[in-house]
Amino acid sequence: MTKTPISRFPVPEIADLPEDLRERFLAVQEKAGFVPNVFLTLSHRPDECRAFFAYHDxxxxxxxxxxxxxxxxxxxxxxxxxQCQYCVVAHGAILRVRAKDPLIADQVAVNYRKADITARQKAMLDFAMKVCDRAYEVGEEDIATLTGHGFSEEDIWDIGAITAFFGMSNRLANLTSMKPNPEFYSMGR
Incomplete structure (x- = not known):
């Protein structure tokens, strides 16, 4: 069986990366047991890779x-x-671990409206989906709905910023044809 490349663009070897990126990648590998392909793929452009992970963090x-x-x-x-396979798989694994729930990521990915989440979380995801699909329609009533569920102004900013940032990330993952690491599929199950 032929191994599918993790990206359609060149992926540098970890040993060839600038020292700061190499150290970060090796620290992730030490903690997780592998280097997520997003690190390797984005290292094609080191300055952008640093900026991406700074904003991510x-x-x-x-x-x-x-x-x-x-x-x-x-x-x-x-x-x-x-339709970002990489992020659904990778962040689904992280969600399972962080929520300590082996089912939640699949439920949220398939149809969050039917997932076993709180009404507050559903409102959060309704807003995130509006920002994702129709940001131009976001209005004061959306903010009021979130405020009514106990979200602060800073929380609302974070919901929108996470949605926007991962919109860019999803597009880069699709552009590069980034493949999820096999390790993600069994994490948190």
Missing amino acids: ALMEKKEGLTKAEREMIVVATSNAN
């Missing part, structure tokens, strides 16, 4: 506001809408 590693599982729910639901 600023959005996804916050301690306050949305939970880490809620942040991943946004990624999984909107990545499905954008």
